[in-house]
Amino acid sequence: MVALPTAVGTWWYRSIRFSGEQVLLDTTQMYFYFCHKTPSMPLKRALMILAASCEFDKRHNSEIIERITDNEEVPMLLRELPNLGEKNKEQPLCRPYSIKARALLHAHLSRMRLPPDTLECDRRYIVSRCPDLIVEMVNCVNQLIALAYARRIPRLPTIETIENCMKLSPMIVQGLWEYKSPLLQLPYITEDHLKYFTNRKKHIKSLLQLAQLPGEERRQVLRFLNDKQYDDLMKVLGNMPYIHFQVNTEVIDDENSTVVTAGAIVTVTVFLRRTNMRELFGDTTIKEKEII
Template identity: 35%
Template structure:
């Protein structure tokens, strides 16, 4: 006859089972749900007050209550889950132990050091009290007393008790199920069976099916499969892939197709607003007359226009195209990474599995062009434009002061490295408030220094590398702000070495005021110009016409 399984009557062992599986869920859930600490903005002391930065701060402040509510909700959920774990631990610690070790001395009501005479005497006394023939006797207790007496007086029984904890010798192991007994009770069977069907027959298949249906539509980068197919089709063609064409390919991502995604829904005002942008002169690099599949679709053309408007710093209607542009820009980094992955696949196919469709591996210029696209989207500038245009209030017509015979300022770091007076003179066409905005943005630019050290850890001479040795390379990366790197004092940005536009002798605004400084008793009343204003006068006299910017490799060019 099969042995009947024992269930947990008191529920103590069930809590052990529940805590084990609950802990496997709770620990990773706490790790992923716990809100991460974000670095506070504005730690450099300078805050840009230009319109885009102010609008961004206002938008972040508007989103802050929702984010705070979401953080509070997550913390509350985590707290409730841990309180539930604490409750289960409390139940385990306070549960009564059903298993008791067999102790014949306690049954005979004796101390463990009792002598043989005391054992016999106590046995005779208790057997008279609990003998079943006596009035008020207890047969079960009498049997326990007899067994305890035998365990202490019989040598074999005593040895079995000492070795195995039972005078009868080793016992058969009993197993049970760590589930409460009400699970198998007849009156609860319908509810248990219903819960089982709900979880394992309805919810679980639906969850797995939903996950599978979604997974077959997306790549590991959480992009649509159709997007990767479009990228592979155009990136594997043996033709020149300029940045202009790569932008068109990126705009053809199916994330922007209304039939596959809701990120970029069509609007009734699109025809009028997009047509106005197409016929304007603000987007000189835009090409909309495309006959190739997917690239000619209206949603792909709209996406391309929004990307070109971003790179050209063209203002868009705030209620329609501007939100769409923000949506496109959020997806662009993932699309660029996917294009790099597709280029790697094309290179592998062309190198190891050539076919008529994929016969030529992509060149290094194509890789560089795709990487420059990421830089362009982040910096909001075309690749052949000066990187200084990233700074607020810096216009294209001001670049002629950056590249002359006397100086050649091509990067933000070179601009910050200048003396305060010379730097202020270079952007003399903007106000002091705008100049502080420029320096506030410069303070967020990093200066990164990378140093490496090679060592052979097991050799006496660690810095001597021999053939076949195991080399350990230590890479140290140091990151500091540009203002800290070049020791630019934020408080002296508008010090005595600078003059506001109202006091500057600028031929553009035609103000001829001077700054008077008493430099000595013999020079009272003489007008002294600051160094940056003298430099300005020299530039006015000797400045060359603006030199054309040299085109970089992979720059945007018109396509036939």
């Protein structure tokens, strides 16, 4: 008779701590606070707030492992990372768990090697939790924008704020900073190899440009790879997504639906079609200006 109420009570207590996205409510409240406090949020500030999520704090998440080796390994990692902002005094951005998570995210984006049995395990766990947290952060900014338009809060978050929050997702998935070359997503390609993509005739900056090269010319550019490595790279490149999209804007129930005037309700319709990059191998009909 006692076991069932105890089990139900335990389940209820745990469930009320999370939002619909299975994100801790304390984390959601923190996102609301900082996004409202900083309506124009730079990218690194958004990353700093993401790293301060309560999911990375052992007091809120029993899956977090605190090791004695952190006392040595984390300070060593901090010394290798510039512009980490570890001297920030804001709570909880200045707390040890937040600084550690921020350092691991910076190391992930910089593709640094970490101790395999300690910090590398922590990095993998933090990265695995980031997609849901980023979705929650974007939702918080969206709600703040709606509240600002309803004049319930004084400051409207800028478009750069929500854009920077959304940029975190591809950055974390690709393990690259925003300003890094997209060619580094390909296997066997490192910073040292980027010089091979630039010559007097061509300057290859994107995956699309690489895919559009004729086969012999592409193999010449990738001459530093052996045949097996080249085949692996081409398989990965061929499976990369390429999105065709078309955007239509119109004012419904208006005589001239293509004219947008002040106060008009505009309907935006977006058509998306996903294909693989292999369909573009050697195809030069798609111009660089169409790349999104």
